[in-house]
Structure formats: C-alpha cells, structure tokens
Amino acid sequence: MADAHERILLLGGGNMGAALLGGWLETGLEPSRVVVVDPKVGDALRPLIDRYGVRHETNVPDEAFDIALLAVKPQMMGEALPALRAALEPESLVVSIAAGTSVAAIEAILGERPVVRAMPNTPALIGRGITGAFANARVEVAGRAVADGLLSASGPVEWVESEALIDAVTGVSGSGPAYVFYLAECLAKAGEAAGLPADLAMRLARHTVAGAGELMIRSEDTPEKLRRNVTSPNGTTQAALDVLMAADGLALLMRRAVGAARDRAEALSKE
Numbered sequence: 001m002a003d004a005h006e007r008i009l010l011l012g013g014g015n016m017g018a019a020l021l022g023g024w025l026e027t028g029l030e031p032s033r034v035v036v037v038d039p040k041v042g043d044a045l046r047p048l049i050d051r052y053g054v055r056h057e058t059n060v061p062d063e064a065f066d067i068a069l070l071a072v073k074p075q076m077m078g079e080a081l082p083a084l085r086a087a088l089e090p091e092s093l094v095v096s097i098a099a100g101t102s103v104a105a106i107e108a109i110l111g112e113r114p115v116v117r118a119m120p121n122t123p124a125l126i127g128r129g130i131t132g133a134f135a136n137a138r139v140e141v142a143g144r145a146v147a148d149g150l151l152s153a154s155g156p157v158e159w160v161e162s163e164a165l166i167d168a169v170t171g172v173s174g175s176g177p178a179y180v181f182y183l184a185e186c187l188a189k190a191g192e193a194a195g196l197p198a199d200l201a202m203r204l205a206r207h208t209v210a211g212a213g214e215l216m217i218r219s220e221d222t223p224e225k226l227r228r229n230v231t232s233p234n235g236t237t238q239a240a241l242d243v244l245m246a247a248d249g250l251a252l253l254m255r256r257a258v259g260a261a262r263d264r265a266e267a268l269s270k271e
C-alpha cells in the first residue's frame with residue numbers, strides 16, 4: 001500500500017471507519033492520501049488525527065477522489081451520499097462497509113460505477129479482523145486489488161461472487177464478535193453462580209475466550225479437534241457439553257441468531 005497513489009475519501013470516521021483508517025496508516029499508507037469527512041471528530045478518530053495528521057473535513061471538499069470508502073450508518077446513506085457525487089469521477093471506486101446497503105442503492109445515488117460491498121468486523125481495531133467482500137461487474141482486476149489492499153490492512157479478505165452472500169457474512173463475522181463477547185459475559189455470570197467472585201469470574205472468562213480464539217488461529221487443527229482435545233471421556237467438559245449440545249440446543253440457537261442477522265441485513269436494504 002505504501003507506494004500506491006490513489007486519493008481516498010473516508011466518509012464516516014466512527015468506530016469502523018477509524019478502525020480501517022488506523023490499519024491503513026499503520027501499514028504505511030501516506031496520510032496525505034486520505035481525507036476523512038465526518039460532522040465531528042469522535043473518540044476513535046481523534047488519536048489518528050493527532051498521531052498522523054490526517055485531514056478532517058465536516059463536509060465533502062470540492063476535490064476529486066479515486067476511492068470513496070463509505071463508513072456511515074446504513075440509515076444515513078440516503079442523506080450522506082448525494083454530497084459525494086461531485087467528488088467522484090465515473091471510474092472512481094466506491095467501497096461500502098454499510099450493513100444491508102445494496103450496490104443498487106449506492107448506484108441509484110452515485111450512478112453506475114465500480115462498487116465493492118465489504119463487511120469487516122471490529123477486531124479490525126487490532127489488525128485481527130476478517131472481511132467479506134463483493135465486487136460488482138464494473139470493478140476491474142486493478143480496482144479489486146486496490147480494494148483488497150485497503151481491506152486487508154485489518155485482516156484477511158474473503159471475496160464472494162454473489163452479493164446476497166454479504167448478508168450471510170454479516171450474520172457470521174460482521175456481527176459475530178458481539179456473540180463472542182456475549183459468550184464471555186454469560187461464562188462470567190455462570191462462574192459467579194458457581195461461587196466465584198465476580199472479578200475473578202470475569203478474568204477467567206475473558207482469558208478463556210481470548211486464549212481459545214488465539215489457539216484456534218495458531219493451530220492447524222479444526223475447532224472440533226480442539227474441542228475434543230479438551231474433552232476427557234466421562235470428564236467435566238463432557239458433562240458441560242452434554243448440556244450445550246442437548247437437542248442441538250446451542251447449534252440451533254446459533255443458526256437462528258445468524259439467520260436473524262442475515263434477515264435484518266436484507267430488511268435494511270429495503271428500508
């Protein structure tokens with residue numbers, strides 16, 4: 001990314017916009033290539049402006065950009081996008097990370113153009129995210145490579161060839177960190193119920209979730225194999241898993257949860 005030259009407009013410098021920007025800057029993107037447009041400088045953006053001197057504007061400047069990365073809430077798209085029209089050339093690339101905002105909805109405002117719909121997640125904040133991405137037919141090989149370079153600053157990028165799959169990606173990895181944090185919350189509460197002091201239960205839960213995640217990434221083994229490694233025959237883990245797996249309880253709950261997130265992404269695209 002360090003030797004690229006495209007000028008980038010980042011629309012929305014909130015949690016995800018700033019997380020992506022932080023990844024670009026840490027991996028060597030020249031700060032003068034980026035302008036962040038956001039009505040305010042929030043807590044996530046402030047340290048990046050202070051450290052790298054990134055330019056911030058409250059409105060889209062009267063300049064041309066090669067790439068616009070859209071990181072505003074889906075509900076803000078209709079209001080925010082028209083201001084971009086004058087800043088984009090017909091061949092400028094638009095990369096949107098908004099959940100449930102279709103390529104068609106973006107093109108309806110910005111005209112037919114190369115558009116990438118991407119779904120990152122919040123571990124991008126520490127360079128440990130994963131992103132699903134879809135490119136419309138107007139994105140050429142070079143444009144896909146540019147988008148891939150920007151998105152991969154925060155972790156691996158998985159390209160899908162059907163736009164509908166981005167809603168499923170949202171259900172698994174976009175929203176997924178929240179499920180894992182909730183699992184840690186539940187584990188800590190269960191530890192308290194089992195007699196542990198609250199702060200100790202929380203430390204045990206946090207480190208268990210983090211350590212298991214790290215082991216899963218570093219190991220060649222599947223999650224199933226790693227689970228079996230913990231599970232002694234007729235031991236304590238088996239007793240707990242018998243509860244979680246009874247009538248496929250957790251598996252069915254997870255399927256419903258991911259389906260609900262995917263359905264909500266689909267519904268957002270119609271609002």
Ligand SMILES: NC(=O)C1=CN([C@@H]2O[C@H](COP(=O)(O)OP(=O)(O)OC[C@H]3O[C@@H](n4cnc5c(N)ncnc54)[C@H](OP(=O)(O)O)[C@@H]3O)[C@@H](O)[C@H]2O)C=CC1
Binds near residue numbers: 072097
């Ligand atoms: N959070 C997550 O885990 C993920 C989020 N996403 C997607 O990322 C997008 C951003 O989410 P997130 O970062 O969490 O949201 P935030 O609310 O943290 O960030 C959005 C930012 O855009 C600003 N904004 C509002 N209106 C405009 C405008 N007209 N022009 C420019 N900026 C504007 C907001 O300002 P103000 O607060 O003043 O309104 C805010 O700073 C969403 O579309 C979401 O679907 C994708 C993957 C994961």
Ligand SMILES: O=C(O)[C@@H]1CCC=N1
Binds near residue numbers: 174
């Ligand atoms: O909850 C949301 O709508 C956004 C999209 C994926 C994660 N957060």
